[in-house]
Amino acid sequence: MLKKIVFVFFIFLITATAQDKILIYMDLEQTDHLKAYGITFHALTEGLIADWLLNYRGGSFLIDYSNKIAAECRIENVSFDIVNTSQSAEIYSICQSEDNNMDVVRLEKAPKIAVYVPPGFAPWDDAVTLALEYAKVPYDKLWNDEILRGDLSEYDWLHLHHEDFTGQYGKFYASFSSAQWYIDQQMMYEQNAKKNGYKKVSSMMLDVALIIKNYIAQGGFLFAMCSAADSYDIALAAHSTDICAQMYDGDAADPDAQTKLDFFNSLAFTDFDLEMNPFVYEYSNIDIQPQEIGSAQNDYFTLFEFSAKYDPVPTMLTQNHANVVHGFMGQTTMFRKNLVKPSVIILAERQGTDQVKYIHGSFGRGTFTFYGGHDPEDYQHAVGDPPTELNLYKSSPGYRLILNNILFPAAKKKKQKT
Amino acid sequence: MGDMNNRFMLAQSFEQAGEFQKAMEILEELIKRQPDNYQFFDALNRMYINLKKYDKSAVLIEQRLNKNPHDLNLWGMLGSTYHVMGNEPKAFEIWDEALIKLPRNQINYKVIANFALQRRAFEKAIEYLLAGKKLSGDPKMFSYDLGNIYSLTMRYKDAAEEYSGIISSDPNQLRMVESRIMAYINKPGALEPTLKVFQSRVDKNNISSVYMLARLYIDAKDYEKAFELYLDIDAKQQNQGTELFNFAQIAFSEKQFKAASQAFNKIIELYPKSPLASNAKLGYAKTLEASLDEEYKTRVPSWKTFYPPVKISSGKVDLVIDAYNNIIGLYPHSEQAYEAYWRLGRMKHFMQNDLPGAEKYFNIIISESPLSIFYPDALLDLAGVELIKGNVDAAEKYYFKVVETKRSPVEKRNKANYALAKIFFARGNFIKAKELLVGVISNLKDNQANDAIELSLLMNTQMNDSSKLVLFGEAELLAEGNRFEGALDKYKIIAEDDKSLMLAALAKLRIAEMEIALDEYRGALLSLADIAKEENENIYADKALYLSAKVYEFGTKDLVKAIEMYEKLLAKFPSSLYLDEARESIIKLRKTT
Known part of the structure; x- marks a missing residue:
């Protein structure tokens, strides 16, 4: 009889534990916001159920209790609470109440992530890979060969950083044409183009851009930062003309390139003017110039607030513990508002200006998100600067926006409320 | 003519403004008026290229070429026009034709190769340069270009062959070749083929080729x-060890102590009268010591708070001692000699546990050279020796000397002041002890500041129980003097007293630390478990868990248990100071288990 009582009690204990949940709160009390995303990602790979509590304590995560995940949180210094059934029911009811701009989004499966980078790339060249490495989120590296042979279909999410899809090598010519890294980079691209059967790097890059566009149309998620965003869109718009000067592709640019731009083919921007001077470090007027931004002390952008229940996607992408975020420069820092297509959602902007930092749109069955700037925690990252030590920026709101993007493809699609 | 100049300037302005069409129209009009004007021709051709009017460019160049069939530049330009329009075979045909039709001249090959290079037709440029090289009496003129293109196109073996060829024909080109090779040698896949080429082509009679190979071996x-190669170079150069010395310094900075000591030793052996001999001797001794130190560090159980002296009986110790004694003998009363005494003293103390031996060396510095920069170090170390011997008064005297010596650096004075505070603390003179700690605490950047704050706190909170405080101070001195059993007895007495909470808690921790020092791991784990059980009642509970994990990790080598303890620490004490180390240890141990 005593054995039976002990057994029943034991069962009761186990059941109670199994119904508990781990609440990874994401407000200012969180000790490591960035690693919290990695933990949630790992929970999904472990097959655990995870919910994203939009706008609840900074966009928290509620995960089925597991000793392993709890231990991971402790090891990675991610703060969490263990909540019992009634506490989690209360949290759900708060989130789902019509009185609160909150909602619950169930995360289904960890997305398969690819990052578009050239060979020999170091993670610290790129804020996204820095964040992925720091949060311990696995990713594969792809470059032109893989994209051209169709490997993209194996991935749910693709990130592009500051690669130049126009084939102008970042338009660094005026400052760096004699620098060894520039010479090597040009050589690498040329050899890659030759290997793939292209006479010009710009032709290869256009094909890569078109394949990526098709990937989005088929349901892929694209996230681009810095100059990848505008150079990608410019390349798409310039598909029927030549915008590269002789030093970039061996022949002169088409003098009528501007009039031949096809804005129907671009994703996010329209009616922009190209910068045709090959010595000017700029592709077009999409990018906001440093003199328009003014001093670094005043450079902040504001995240828009969306209706969690009616606009869950932009809400997911803007989850943060801070609504006003310090700006940061890049080869492309921000986008000019009047050049953003009306169908594109602006997620963050510098209030009172025409400068937008963070945009999102749909194409076909997929989506794209563009985020201006190079490194959210290095205001003016220059070529050769040391990498950002993310250990020092565990709660970076700017980096959080990047990581929102990797979990958003994991969300279970809900029927849109009407 | 003035009007034409103005028109030309206007065309140039249009060109700069990107108005190529307008510039072209003006230039077409000008070239009709002056068909032989090269400036007009060149500018018009540029406009045709900019406007992608390649047929017009070809006609323009051909017209001029008909008049000047020996103008190599025009041939080059015509080929380029065909290349830019995408007709690569025609471009190559024109360039080839130019080299056949014009007089055979090595310069022509170089010029046409440059046109090919500008078009980034690397293979064709290589072909022209190779042909020019064959024709030339001075192959290096082509080999540098070839080496450059090969390295750019990642054909490192070919590049190495060109550069090796340059050195073979002209050894004076070594520095230039070295700088070219070093510019790309760190790129993936570059070192191995380059090394292989230089290995196969090394010529013992050509010092430059040997030097280049040695340089590549260092990179590898x-x-x-x-x-071995530097030995050879040095012998042939008759430089009295200069090359070997440079090599030894590179090896030392790369922590290649064996190679560095070999090289220093060889200088001493082969060139005893060289001006570099004294530096080589010091370098040799320091290299041996650095190597010994690496070995010593692996034997010291630095995870323990306290541990008995670790003697090292390696034959390397005698080698280092001999090397320092050699310096002392050759350069008596020099700063190098006093550095040698100090290093010998520390070796005797820490590596050989030979306290009288250590004392002897420290005393030489103290008695002979109060102005030496090693004087305060010798005093501090001597005081440490006296403490171990139980001569607290003698230690006090030396520590005071450090404080009183104006030349003592601040951090050394702080160290002495902290040690003195502990001595006065053990004697029950808390006022004096606190007075000494004030200076240390005021400099928070100092390494001693944390310990000083802790000691000060202990005195402030436990002043009402001075007898236990004194006992604790005595135990601390004993522990520091490596008399762990004696210290253990005293800590046990303090720990039994429940009234002095903080002191008792610290004493309990010290008991475990003494047990660890004495390798009594079972007892230590029990003591630590008792402390950890007290959780929030004992401020050292988190440290106890941390130390338990360390005992499992390094003492009993039960890594699974170690991970369990670290995880327990993370779960129970989320604000502990030891969290970061615990996290790192878990990650490290998970990889090994």
């Missing part, structure tokens, strides 16, 4: 082979 971290 093959210091043994590099050393």
Whole structure:
């Protein structure tokens, strides 16, 4: 009889534990916001159920209790609470109440992530890979060969950083044409183009851009930062003309390139003017110039607030513990508002200006998100600067926006409320 | 003419403004008026290229070429026009034709190769340069260009062959070749083929070729082979060890102590009268010591708070001692000699546990050279020796000397002041002890500041129980003097007293630490478990868990248990100071288990 009582009690204990949940709160009390995303990602790979509590304590995560995940949180210094059934029911009811701009989004499966980078790339060249490495989120590296042979279909999410899809090598010519890294980079691209059967790097890059566009149309998620965003869109718009000067592709640019731009083919921007001077470090007027931004002390952008229940996607992408975020420069820092297509959602902007930092749109069955700037925690990252030590920026709101993007493809699609 | 100049300037302005069409129209009009004007021709051709009017460019160049069939530049330009329009075979045909039709001249090959290079037709440029090289009496003129293109196109073996050829024909080109090779040698896949080429082509009679190979061996971290070659170079150069000395310094900075000591030793052996001999001797001794130190560090159980002296009986110790004694004998009363005494003293103390031996060396510095920069170090170390011997008064005297010596650096004075505070603390003179700690605490950047704050706190909170405080101070001195059993007895007495909470808690921790020092791991784990059980009642509970994990990790080598303890620490004490170390240890141990 005593054995039976002990057994029943034991069962009761186990059941109670199994119904508990781990609440990874994401407000200012969180000790490591960035690693919290990695933990949630790992929970999904472990097959655990995870919910994203939009706008609840900074966009928290509620995960089925597991000793392993709890231990991971402790090891990675991610703060969490263990909540019992009634506490989690209360949290759900708060989130789902019509009185609160909150909602619950169930995360289904960890997305398969690819990052578009050239060979020999170091993670610290790129804020996204820095964040992925720091949060311990696995990713594969792809470059032109893989994209051209169709490997993209194996991935749910693709990130592009500051690669130049126009084939102008970042338009660094005026400052760096004699620098060894520039010479090597040009050589690498040329050899890659030759290997793939292209006479010009710009032709290869256009094909890569078109394949990526098709990937989005088929349901892929694209996230681009810095100059990848505008150079990608410019390349798409310039598909029927030549915008590269002789030093970039061996022949002169088409003098009528501007009039031949096809804005129907671009994703996010329209009616922009190209910068045709090959010595000017700029592709077009999409990018906001440093003199328009003014001093670094005043450079902040504001995240828009969306209706969690009616606009869950932009809400997911803007989850943060801070609504006003310090700006940061890049080869492309921000986008000019009047050049953003009306169908594109602006997620963050510098209030009172025409400068937008963070945009999102749909194409076909997929989506794209563009985020201006190079490194959210290095205001003016220059070529050769040391990498950002993310250990020092565990709660970076700017980096959080990047990581929102990797979990958003994991969300279970809900029927849109009407 | 003035009007034409103005028109030309206007065309140039249009060109600069990107208005190529307008510039072209003006230039077409000008070239009709002056068909032989090269400036007009060149500018018009540029406009045609900019406007992608390649047929017009070809006609323009051909017209001029008909008049000047020996103008190599025009041939080059015509080929370029065909190349830019995408007709690569025609471009190559024109360039080839130019080299056949014009007089055979090595310069022509170089010029046409440059046109090919500008078009980034690397293979064709290589073909022209190779042909020019064959024709030339001075192959290096082509080999540098070839080496450059090969390295750019990642054909490192070919590049190495060109550069090796340059050195073979002209050894004076070594520095230039070295700088070219070093510019790309760290790129993936560059070192191995380059090394192979230089290995196969090394010429013992050509010192430059040997030097280049040695340099590549250093890059490949093959210091043994590099050393052999440097020996050879030095003998042939008759530089009294200069090359070997440079090599030894590179090896030392790369922590290749064996190779560095070999090289220093060889200088001493081969060139005893060289001006570099004294530096080589010091370098040799320091290299041996650095190597010994690496070995010593692996034997010291630095995870323990306290541990008995670790003697090292390696034959290397005698080698280092001999090397320092050699310096002392050759350069008596020099700063190098006093540094040697100090290093010998520390070796005797820490590596050999030979306290009288250590005292002897420290005393030489103290009695002979109060102005030496090693004087305060010798005093501090001597005081440490006296403490171990139980001569607290003698230690006090030396510590005071450090404080009183104006030349003592601040951090050394702080160290002495902290040690003095502990002595006065053990004597029950808390006022004096606190007075000494004030200076240390005021400099928070100092390494001693944390310990000083802790000691000060202990005195402030436990002043009402001075007898236990004194006992604790005595135990601390004993522990520091490596008399762990004696210290253990005293800590046990303090721990039994429940009234002095903080002191008792610290004493309990010290008991475990003494047990660990004495390798009594079972007892230590029990003591630590008792402390950890007290959780929030004992401020050292988190440290107890941390130390338990360390005992499992390094003492009993039960890694699974170690991970369990670290995880327990993370779960129970989320604000502990030891969290970061615990996290790192878990990650490290998970990889090994």
